[in-house]
Amino acid sequence: MTTPGMKAGRWPGRLITLDGPGGVGKSSTATALASLLTARGIAVTATCQPSHAALGALARHGTDTYRGMALACLCAADRHHQLATEILPALRAGVSVVCDRYLPSSLVLQGLDGIGADTIWALNCGVYRPDLAVILTADPTVLARRLRERGGHSRFERDPANTVREARLYRDALTQVRARGWPAHTVDATTATPDTVATTIADHLADLEPVCR
Numbered sequence: 001m002t003t004p005g006m007k008a009g010r011w012p013g014r015l016i017t018l019d020g021p022g023g024v025g026k027s028s029t030a031t032a033l034a035s036l037l038t039a040r041g042i043a044v045t046a047t048c049q050p051s052h053a054a055l056g057a058l059a060r061h062g063t064d065t066y067r068g069m070a071l072a073c074l075c076a077a078d079r080h081h082q083l084a085t086e087i088l089p090a091l092r093a094g095v096s097v098v099c100d101r102y103l104p105s106s107l108v109l110q111g112l113d114g115i116g117a118d119t120i121w122a123l124n125c126g127v128y129r130p131d132l133a134v135i136l137t138a139d140p141t142v143l144a145r146r147l148r149e150r151g152g153h154s155r156f157e158r159d160p161a162n163t164v165r166e167a168r169l170y171r172d173a174l175t176q177v178r179a180r181g182w183p184a185h186t187v188d189a190t191t192a193t194p195d196t197v198a199t200t201i202a203d204h205l206a207d208l209e210p211v212c213r
């Protein structure tokens with residue numbers, strides 16, 4: 001069955017997701033990328049996960065209360081709801097979406113809580129494949145300094161040992177998403193500014209096949 005407006009199961013807007021360890025610059029890059037794409041004449045909106053909906057707020061502000069499967073289910077439920085109510089309607093309307101965190105964050109953060117990847121993929125069954133999934137990386141000592149200066153936003157960021165654990169889990173996550181056919185790139189943000197990182201991502205985006213309407 002074909003859905004009007006869709007081409008080979010894809011909506012005309014692009015979904016660009018940014019993941020990576022705490023302090024790597026996801027939020028800064030999301031802002032820079034949305035500005036850059038806007039300047040290039042691309043209709044774009046920036047959002048984040050957990051979302052700003054009630055479910056997302058529970059997850060975002062509840063990482064000390066909710067752990068393991070409870071947090072995995074909360075984040076997955078919020079992702080499904082945000083896709084249905086915010087992200088897919090934008091993509092359907094031809095608006096690209098830059099999303100600060102997506103499923104790779106669940107593989108990594110819920111992985112830190114001991115939840116296996118198969119469980120995360122099952123909870124996230126059917127989520128829309130990004131047009132471009134970016135994993136930001138940086139030298140662990142630089143990450144540790146940025147987190148010290150900015151302050152940790154969650155129990156995951158408050159444990160300094162997690163910086164190295166996250167880096168290893170993101171390498172696994174990259175392998176997994178690529179194995180499922182996600183177009184995924186790593187971009188190193190150790191010395192590059194958010195504007196430079198955003199330009200690199202926009203260049204990857206420009207290399208994608210055009211979406212026919």
Ligand SMILES: Nc1ncnc2c1ncn2[C@@H]1O[C@H](COP(=O)(O)OP(=O)(O)O)[C@@H](O)[C@H]1O
Pocket residue numbers: 020021022023024025026027028029146147149150189190191192193194197
């Ligand atoms: N590319 C970069 N180079 C230097 N500092 C950066 C860079 N990206 C972000 N920062 C700084 O590092 C801190 C963490 O950035 P942030 O965007 O909040 O990271 P994240 O969303 O990945 O946790 C902030 O103080 C931010 O100003």
Ligand SMILES: Cc1cn([C@H]2C[C@H](O)[C@@H](COP(=O)(O)OP(=O)(O)O)O2)c(=O)[nH]c1=O
Pocket residue numbers: 022027049050059060063071075101102103105106107109110153154155156
């Ligand atoms: C998207 C996502 C977030 N989280 C958690 C991690 C963080 O503690 C919290 C909020 O994300 P974070 O991006 O670190 O918040 P901020 O914008 O303040 O930097 O949600 C998960 O545990 N799993 C997920 O899949």
